[in-house]
Amino acid sequence: xxxxxxxAIHGCNQRAPCVEFMHGLxxxxxxxxxxxxxxxxxxxxxxxxxxxxxxxxxxYLCDHPELIKDRSVLELGAGLGLVGAACAAAGAKxxxxxxxxxxxxxxxxxxxxxxxxxVILNVSRLEWGLAEDHARILEGHPSGFDLLVGSxxxxxxxxxxxxxxxxxxxxxxxxxxxxxxxFEFREDWESIGNFIAWAEEVGMEVCHEExxxxxxxxxxxxxxxxx
Ligand SMILES: C[S@@+](CC[C@H](N)C(=O)[O-])C[C@H]1O[C@@H](n2cnc3c(N)ncnc32)[C@H](O)[C@@H]1O
Numbered sequence: 651x652x653x654x655x656x657x658a659i660h661g662c663n664q665r666a667p668c669v670e671f672m673h674g675l676x677x678x679x680x681x682x683x684x685x686x687x688x689x690x691x692x693x694x695x696x697x698x699x700x701x702x703x704x705x706x707x708x709x710y711l712c713d714h715p716e717l718i719k720d721r722s723v724l725e726l727g728a729g730l731g732l733v734g735a736a737c738a739a740a741g742a743k744x745x746x747x748x749x750x751x752x753x754x755x756x757x758x759x760x761x762x763x764x765x766x767x768x769v770i771l772n773v774s775r776l777e778w779g780l781a782e783d784h785a786r787i788l789e790g791h792p793s794g795f796d797l798l799v800g801s802x803x804x805x806x807x808x809x810x811x812x813x814x815x816x817x818x819x820x821x822x823x824x825x826x827x828x829x830x831x832x833f834e835f836r837e838d839w840e841s842i843g844n845f846i847a848w849a850e851e852v853g854m855e856v857c858h859e860e861x862x863x864x865x866x867x868x869x870x871x872x873x874x875x876x877x
Contacts, residue, residue: 664699671705671732673712676739678767680708682730682760697729697753704729704801706861706868707832708736711799717828718742721796724787724820726778726813727803729753731760731771733832737799739769746787746795748776779812784819794822801832806841814848817873825875829854835867842871849873 663669665686672679685698711718711733719741725734727749734747749757754775761771776783788794798821803813821827829849833842846856854873861868 669700669730669732671708671736673709673736673740675712675715676736680732680735680739680767680769681763682732682735683756683763684730685756697727697749698756700730700732701802701834702866703832703834703861703868704732706866707733707799707801707830707870710832710861710870711736711830712740715740718797722746722791722822723797723799724748724776724791724795726776726798726800726816727808728757729801731757731764731773733799733801734771735760735764735769737797738764738771742797743770744772745770746772746774746791748774748783748787750777751775776816777812778809779815784816787820791820794820794827796822796824796827798829800830802834804831804833804842804845805836806838810841810845811848814845817849818852821875823875825877827875829873831871831873832861833869833871835869846871853877 668681668683670679670681684700718737721742723737723742723745725747728734728747731747734745738745757773761773798817817829821829853876855876856873858869858871861870
């Protein structure tokens with residue numbers, strides 16, 4: 651790959667054709683393609699470019715491999731699939747990266763690129779709240795996933811009630827299972843507040859911490875079943 655075409659994602663260049671993620675835990679950088687706003691394949695709805703919360707969450711998971719090693723992981727609203735790729739590279743298995751239909755061609759392209767470096771991802775459509783998608787995914791994972799991950803998917807313009815339905819349907823009921831959401835604050839506490847209230851209503855507890863530089867206002871919310 652032309653290294654001149656690769657931009658480090660901490661600066662989150664959404665125009666570069668490729669993004670690269672490196673961490674001390676990994677033997678090689680993860681390289682993924684994106685389709686920026688100046689590309690003909692740019693996808694409205696923001697799935698075709700990287701977002702800062704994704705790199706923060708990928709970094710956090712590589713810093714805490716004990717959370718993911720040998721655990722089944724599903725990424726929601728995966729976009730390029732960076733968070734899922736970091737999980738797979740850091741020892742999670744199996745890893746399923748999901749997004750809505752229009753995002754799948756690029757996700758599948760990145761699946762193929764990562765496979766060249768032996769980073770194995772499965773890809774599936776998951777339109778939030780769609781029972782048909784839940785049923786198809788659960789056929790292969792009848793008791794759900796140990797870990798659900800999502801970066802920058804809590805936005806007021808998204809169907810968050812449906813996202814919550816998917817989380818509830820797909821997260822294993824074990825008290826060891828976790829839902830991890832990386833949330834970038836953009837003058838809106840209500841959306842994450844509603845999501846937390848729904849989770850608490852169905853018996854989950856939630857904690858949060860800063861992800862990286864406090865000035866960036868990116869937070870990790872961790873949800874778990876209480877019993
Ligand atoms: C801001 S992007 C974040 C992408 C990626 N997680 C990242 O952080 O780089 C939001 C993602 O949510 C997905 N999304 C939004 N609404 C969705 C829905 N109803 N069902 C499935 N995915 C959805 C979009 O396709 C997009 O990939």
